Amino acid sequence: MALTVAPIAIVGLGVFSPSIDTWRQLWEGPLPDMLWTTAALLVLVGGGTIALGTGLAWLTTAYEFPGRRTFTWGLMLPLAMPAYILGFVFLALFDYAGPVQTAMRSVFGSNVWFPDVTSVGGVAIVMCLSLYPYVYILARSAMREQTPATYEAARMLGDSRRAALLRVVLPMARPSLAAGSALVMMETLTDFATVQYFNVETVSVGIYQVWRGMFDRETAVELAALVLLIALVVIGVERLLRGPARFHQRGAPRDIERVALFGWRKVLAVGACWAVLGAAILIPIAQLLYWLFTSPAVVTDMSRGLEYLSNSLGLALAAAIGAIFFALLAAGGARFSGRSFVRRAAHLVTVGYAVPGPVVAIGVLVMIGWVVSGAASNPAGLVLASLTGLVYAYVVRFMALAYGSVDASLEKITPSTVDAAHTLGANPSRVMRQVYFPMAGAGAAAGAVLVAIDVLKELPIVLLIRPFGFTTASVWVWELASESRWAAAAIPALLIVVTAMIPIAFYLRRERRSRGSAVALETRLTTAGRL
Amino acid sequence: MNPGTSRRLEVRGVAKQFEAQPVLDGIDLTVEKGTSVTLLGPSGCGKTTLLRVIAGLERPERGTVTLGDRILADGARFVPPEKRRIGMVFQDWALFPHLDVAANVAYGLPRESSERGRAIAEALEMVGLSGFESRMPSTLSGGEQQRVAIARAIAPRPDALLLDEPFSNLDAALRATVRSDTRNLLRELDMTTLFVTHDQGEAFVLGDEVAVIKDGVIHQQAPADQLYSSPIDPWVAAFVGEANLLLGDAHGESARTILGDIPLAENAFGPRTVLLRPEQIYLSPGSAGEVKSVEFYGHDCSYRVEVDGTEVIVRSIAAPVFAQGDHVTLSYEGPGAIAYPAR
Numbered sequence: 001m002a003l004t005v006a007p008i009a010i011v012g013l014g015v016f017s018p019s020i021d022t023w024r025q026l027w028e029g030p031l032p033d034m035l036w037t038t039a040a041l042l043v044l045v046g047g048g049t050i051a052l053g054t055g056l057a058w059l060t061t062a063y064e065f066p067g068r069r070t071f072t073w074g075l076m077l078p079l080a081m082p083a084y085i086l087g088f089v090f091l092a093l094f095d096y097a098g099p100v101q102t103a104m105r106s107v108f109g110s111n112v113w114f115p116d117v118t119s120v121g122g123v124a125i126v127m128c129l130s131l132y133p134y135v136y137i138l139a140r141s142a143m144r145e146q147t148p149a150t151y152e153a154a155r156m157l158g159d160s161r162r163a164a165l166l167r168v169v170l171p172m173a174r175p176s177l178a179a180g181s182a183l184v185m186m187e188t189l190t191d192f193a194t195v196q197y198f199n200v201e202t203v204s205v206g207i208y209q210v211w212r213g214m215f216d217r218e219t220a221v222e223l224a225a226l227v228l229l230i231a232l233v234v235i236g237v238e239r240l241l242r243g244p245a246r247f248h249q250r251g252a253p254r255d256i257e258r259v260a261l262f263g264w265r266k267v268l269a270v271g272a273c274w275a276v277l278g279a280a281i282l283i284p285i286a287q288l289l290y291w292l293f294t295s296p297a298v299v300t301d302m303s304r305g306l307e308y309l310s311n312s313l314g315l316a317l318a319a320a321i322g323a324i325f326f327a328l329l330a331a332g333g334a335r336f337s338g339r340s341f342v343r344r345a346a347h348l349v350t351v352g353y354a355v356p357g358p359v360v361a362i363g364v365l366v367m368i369g370w371v372v373s374g375a376a377s378n379p380a381g382l383v384l385a386s387l388t389g390l391v392y393a394y395v396v397r398f399m400a401l402a403y404g405s406v407d408a409s410l411e412k413i414t415p416s417t418v419d420a421a422h423t424l425g426a427n428p429s430r431v432m433r434q435v436y437f438p439m440a441g442a443g444a445a446a447g448a449v450l451v452a453i454d455v456l457k458e459l460p461i462v463l464l465i466r467p468f469g470f471t472t473a474s475v476w477v478w479e480l481a482s483e484s485r486w487a488a489a490a491i492p493a494l495l496i497v498v499t500a501m502i503p504i505a506f507y508l509r510r511e512r513r514s515r516g517s518a519v520a521l522e523t524r525l526t527t528a529g530r531l
Numbered sequence: 532m533n534p535g536t537s538r539r540l541e542v543r544g545v546a547k548q549f550e551a552q553p554v555l556d557g558i559d560l561t562v563e564k565g566t567s568v569t570l571l572g573p574s575g576c577g578k579t580t581l582l583r584v585i586a587g588l589e590r591p592e593r594g595t596v597t598l599g600d601r602i603l604a605d606g607a608r609f610v611p612p613e614k615r616r617i618g619m620v621f622q623d624w625a626l627f628p629h630l631d632v633a634a635n636v637a638y639g640l641p642r643e644s645s646e647r648g649r650a651i652a653e654a655l656e657m658v659g660l661s662g663f664e665s666r667m668p669s670t671l672s673g674g675e676q677q678r679v680a681i682a683r684a685i686a687p688r689p690d691a692l693l694l695d696e697p698f699s700n701l702d703a704a705l706r707a708t709v710r711s712d713t714r715n716l717l718r719e720l721d722m723t724t725l726f727v728t729h730d731q732g733e734a735f736v737l738g739d740e741v742a743v744i745k746d747g748v749i750h751q752q753a754p755a756d757q758l759y760s761s762p763i764d765p766w767v768a769a770f771v772g773e774a775n776l777l778l779g780d781a782h783g784e785s786a787r788t789i790l791g792d793i794p795l796a797e798n799a800f801g802p803r804t805v806l807l808r809p810e811q812i813y814l815s816p817g818s819a820g821e822v823k824s825v826e827f828y829g830h831d832c833s834y835r836v837e838v839d840g841t842e843v844i845v846r847s848i849a850a851p852v853f854a855q856g857d858h859v860t861l862s863y864e865g866p867g868a869i870a871y872p873a874r
Contacts, residue, residue, distance in 0.1 A: 149625035152588050155612040156619040157639030157687065163613075167638075171629045257588060 004326065004349045004396050007363025011224045022219050030201065038202040038230065040120050041127075041195070042185050048128035049184045050177055053135025056276065058165065061143045064258040065269040072140070073508050075273065076133045078280035080500035082457050083130040083187075084474070085493045087194040088481035089284040090126050091117065123198040129280040131187055135180035142176035143169060148256045161259070174241065182238035189227055189234075189356040193459045193478050203227050204460070207358045211464060217369060224362035231355055285497065288490045295487035305476065305491060312472040315462075316452035319394035320402075323451045324444045326395060327402035331410055332440075350400035357397060361464040364393040368465075386467035393465055394455050401454065402447035409443025410436070450503055457496045536616075537723045538599030538690040539564045545584055545594030546747075547577075554580045556747035558594065562691070567717060567724035568752070569738030571731060573770070577747040578727045579622075582693050585725065586619050587612035598690050618684035620694040624676050626668040632679050633664035639687035654686035657716055674705045681713060691723040698733065710736060731771050735759075743767050759808075761796070765871050768806050775807040775843050781870055789839045790819075796867035803870040807863060809833065809846035814853060817860025825851045836861060 060072045078086075094100050094117045104112045115121065147169050154164040170177075192204035203226055211220040261269050330349045352360055368389040372382055413435060421431045459474045466475065473492045480489035540562040547555040554577045562568045572578045583589040585596055587603065587610060595605040598617065603610045618639075627635050636651045644650075655661050658678035668676055677697060684692055697713070698706045714737055717724050726737045734741045735755040742752040751763040762768035765776050779786035781799035786792070790812070793805055820838035827850065834845040836859060843861060853859055 149621050149623055150627055152586075152612070153619070153621060153625040153627070153683075154638065155588070156586060156615075156617065157683070158613045160611075160613055168627060172627075174629075 004352060004399055007360050007367065007393065007396055008228070008351060008355055010363040010366050011221060011228055011359050022222050026219065026222070030206065031203075034201050034203045034206050037120060037200055038189070038204075041124055041200070041202060042188055042230075042234070044120065044124035045127045045131065045188045046181045046185050048124060049132040049135045050181050052128055052132040052276065053137075053180060054139045054170075054173070054177060056132075056273070057136050057139035057143055058169070059269055059272070061140060062161065062165075062256060062258060063269060064260040065266050067270060067273065068258075071273040071277070074277055075136055076504060076508065077277070077501070078130055079133045080497050080504055081130050081281050081284060082459070082474075082496065082500070083127050083191055083194040084197075084459050084478055084481070085288075085497065086130045086280070086284055087123065087126045087197050088477075088486055088489065088493075089287050090122070091197055092484075092486045093283075093287065094122075118198045118200075120198075120200050123195050123200050126194060126198075127184075127188055127191070129276070131184045132276075132280075134183050134187075135177060138176040138180040139173055142173040144255060147172050148254050151256050178238045178241040182234055185234045186231060186354065186356055189231055190358065190460055192358065193463065197481065203230070204356065204358050207362060208460075208464060211362070211365070217366065220362050221366060224359050227356050228359045231359070235354070285494070288494050288497075291487035291490035292494065295490070302491075305473075308471045308476045308492070309473050309495070311470060312456050312474070315390065315394070315472060316455040318391045319398065319455045320448040320452040322391055322395040323399050323402035324406070324448050326399060327406045327447060328440065328444065331403055331407045332436075350403050352396035353398065353400035357458070357460040358464060360393050360397050361461045364389045364396070365465060367392075383467040383470070386465060387470070390462060390465045393461050394451075394458070397458075397461060398451045398454050401450040402444070405443040405447030405450065406440055407443075409439050409441075413439050446506075453499055453503055457500050536688055536690055537565045537721050540585070540691045540723055540725065541595075541597045542581070542585065543595045543597075545581070545591045545596065547580060547584060547589060547591050549580075554747050555584065555591070558744075558747070558749055560742055560749055560752065562723050562725050564599075564723055565721040566739040567714070567722075567726065567737060568740045568742055569726040569728055569734040570742050570744055571728055571734035571771070572744035574729055576745050578729075578744050579695055581744070582619075582695050582725065582727050586617055586693055587615050616687075616690045618687065618689035618692040620677075620680045620684050620692070620697045622696045622699060624680035624697075624700070626676055626679055626683070628668050630668075631664065632660065632666050632668070632671075635668065635679055636683045636686050638683060650686055654682040657685070657720075658682045659712075673701050674709055677701060677709060681716070685720065685722070691725070692717065694724065694726045696727055696729070699728075699730075713737075735771075741771075743770060745770075760866075761869055762806070765804055765806070768869070773809050773844055773846070775809065775812070776871075777805050777807060777841070777843075778873060779803050779805045779870070784867075786868075786870060789841055790843070790861050790863055793863050794867045795870050797870070799870050802873035804873050806869045806871070807843075808865070809844040810848075811863055811865035811868075812843065812845045813862050813864055814845055814847065814859045815862065816858070818858050819860045820858070822853050822855055822857045822859060825853065825855055827851050 056071075056075055060068055060075070092098055094114075101112075101114050104114065150168050150172065151164050154168045155161075159167060189202075189204060192202065192208045195202055195205055203223055207220050207223045207227065210216050210223060326349065368385050372385045417435065421435055426434065457474055459478055462472055462475055463478070466472070471479070473496060477489045477492045477496065480486070480492075540560075542558055542560040545555055545558040546553065556577075558577075558581055560568070560570075560581070570578045570581065580589060584591045584604070590609055591604055593606070596603040598615070601610075602608055603615055627638065630638070632655070633651050636654050637647060640647050640650055651664070652661065655663060658681055660675065660678055660682065663671070663675070663679070668679065671679065677700070680697070694713075698710055701709060710733065726734070728734050728737070738755065740752055741755050741758050743750045743758070745766065750767050751758060753761075758767070758771055762771060765774075768774045768776065777788045777790065777793075779788035779793065779802075781795060781801060781803040783798050783800065785794050786799065786803050786805050788805055790807070793807065795803075795805070814834065814836070820836040820843065823835045823837050823842070826833045831846055831848045832851045834847070834851075834853065836843045836845055838861065845861065
């Protein structure tokens with residue numbers, strides 16, 4: 001348990017032992033700009049995802065229009081499109097040399113005005129499109145699970161639909177919206193890859209530059225501490241917005257009565273859904289496929305690609321096994337000891353998910369530093385230490401997924417089930433073998449898949465920790481995209497997107513069967529508030 | 532107490548389908564001004580759907596709903612729920628969890644009204660919750676939440692009040708008191724009230740009249756005593772209480788059954804199904820049947836007696852005097868029995 005908290009604690013301690021010199025240097029240098037950019041990006045992405053997510057959730061919950069059923073799940077799909085992929089496709093399409101501006105110049109002449117896409121605004125749009133589903137899913141489930149009866153009560157007491165939305169639905173969904181946007185902001189803080197395409201420098205970019213460019217460990221730790229501080233502020237604000245209580249209503253989730261839209265309203269609703277879906281996933285995938293089939297350069301990279309892919313898979317496998325191992329220990333321990341402090345401590349193992357990736361990465365890097373400081377001259381040892389550290393960082397970061405899955409399946413074993421087994425004559429070891437293991441097994445497998453997939457598409461942590469020369473599929477995409485070799489990046493990008501679809505498909509199948517929601521998203525969405 | 536604006540509620544020929552499955556199939560129901568009707572039916576019979584149609588939360592495919600002289604729904608018109616002036620108490624009460632008790636009760640009152648404060652206080656007083664104004668719903672017990680839900684529904688003085696299984700989430704001990712309090716309050720307010728319940732005892736206590744609904748059709752609407760003594764068909768007979776439905780051969784004023792000749796309420800001839808309530812049959816030592824089981828409930832007891840291969844239920848207001856295996860004779864003592872055409 002201490003193991004999973006350590007990297008974050010190391011960075012956290014950095015807050016309390018600031019080195020004045022470093023800070024003065026930073027403050028006179030790029031830091032004010034970075035802070036300003038980070039704040040602007042957080043506000044834009046946080047606000048944008050709330051508007052987009054909540055609006056779409058209400059539209060698909062309260063109104064009827066052609067294709068609504070498809071949109072309700074289709075609008076979750078952009079979760080599978082990492083921002084660092086969406087970002088470069090967006091740039092390729094809208095940059096000065098891209099087809100959109102080229103076409104505009106050919107129509108309106110070469111002086112036609114176009115907003116600067118490589119800006120905070122540009123990257124905010126990309127991040128909103130790839131992150132809004134978090135808010136959308138939470139808002140929708142809040143609207144379905146909490147509000148139908150209260151919404152109807154409000155209507156019976158004289159509220160129009162709009163009044164009921166403002167007086168009941170939104171206030172009741174507020175905790176979910178706050179949690180969703182907090183999560184989105186964590187993801188925004190984590191990212192330093194996408195923003196670099198856009199020449200936008202946030203504090204997280206600073207961490208990367210300081211570490212990779214200057215190997216300045218002390219400054220990197222200080223900056224990571226700053227990011228952690230920002231994250232804590234975000235969580236604090238979320239707590240404040242959430243208010244004192246979460247609102248639970250009894251009753252099965254269901255829809256409120258939908259009103260059919262006609263005329264221009266119908267066109268607008270359908271258009272809005274298609275526009276979001278198109279911009280967030282359909283057009284990017286089409287563009288990637290187009291590159292895939294038209295660019296000859298793609299094939300020449302294949303052999304290297306296979307190596308990178310196997311690196312990704314190996315890493316994913318190792319992290320999944322590690323995460324499941326610790327999750328079984330923590331969840332099982334919490335359950336068997338039955339003491340509340342153990343339970344709370346077990347929850348603590350999941351904090352890695354709630355803090356931005358670079359914080360975890362820097363913490364792990366510091367620990368690697370301690371380990372190899374004695375044997376720094378041995379390059380093979382360094383590589384091994386880095387790889388171990390990478391797996392370790394992933395276990396810390398994605399532990400919550402494994403823990404959530406395992407814990408959820410253990411949750412189904414009620415005390416009376418165990419008692420029943422005992423009264424039927426089973427001894428403790430038989431109960432373990434025949435009750436706990438089979439039940440936990442399914443959860444562990446699901447958790448392992450989730451961890452593996454998240455590792456596969458993860459970028460910031462691997463960029464920071466990887467030993468020299470070690471490349472994964474996601475790093476490959478990023479390197480190619482950074483060099484504007486967009487067509488070549490199409491294959492790994494598509495691979496990542498397709499893989500990322502898997503957990504979403506799981507989630508959708510479960511949601512359709514309407515029994516509970518998949519652990520992955522649940523965990524993801526609840527960890528943010530747990531710190 | 533202010534006179535309410537209570538009005539007569541009338542439902543005519545209402546039909547509603549869900550996915551090609553008729554849920555309401557031509558419902559006729561009337562609640563006279565200031566009276567209460569309970570809608571009694573097994574689960575899945577469409578009773579909640581009917582309530583929601585009246586409330587305006589569902590649209591009927593056919594039929595009309597009128598309240599006083601206002602048409603709320605017919606083929607062409609559909610008044611949205613917020614314009615109907617109908618109060619509703621939901622099964623799970625559906626209090627607004629983010630608002631305190633006073634704000635919950637005030638929700639349906641006009642926003643800028645000098646009467647507001649007084650109306651809140653009055654509604655809370657009526658349900659016995661004065662002093663609870665600033666409590667949050669999550670801090671209230673089940674019974675208190677239920678009373679807030681009623682206060683909230685009656686505060687705007689609706690023309691009619693609908694209650695959907697309002698007591699089913701309360702535990703048994705609390706239910707009886709809350710139930711009679713609610714009934715007395717609504718009677719005092721002269722409120723036109725429609726309850727929905729699946730519990731026969733509750734239906735009899737709450738309603739001036741009981742309407743029995745099954746498969747989307749109202750089988751019978753009548754005062755409880757009449758419903759119990761003269762059910763319109765064997766299904767209603769068995770649904771509103773324990774019933775012995777014995778085959779008999781009617782010949783004018785009586786019918787021959789395994790319990791001998793039973794007087795009939797109306798003259799009939801030929802094969803009939805005769806309704807005998809368990810408390811109308813008396814046991815004495817004899818040889819006509821054998822006691823198969825005895826259940827003692829405290830205030831009464833119930834025997835299952837086998838007569839010629841048919842099981843007859845007998846209820847007696849006393850501690851058991853016969854035991855399993857005893858041989859008994861059964862006699863009927865009651866008014867003329869109801870007889871249905873035999874199936």
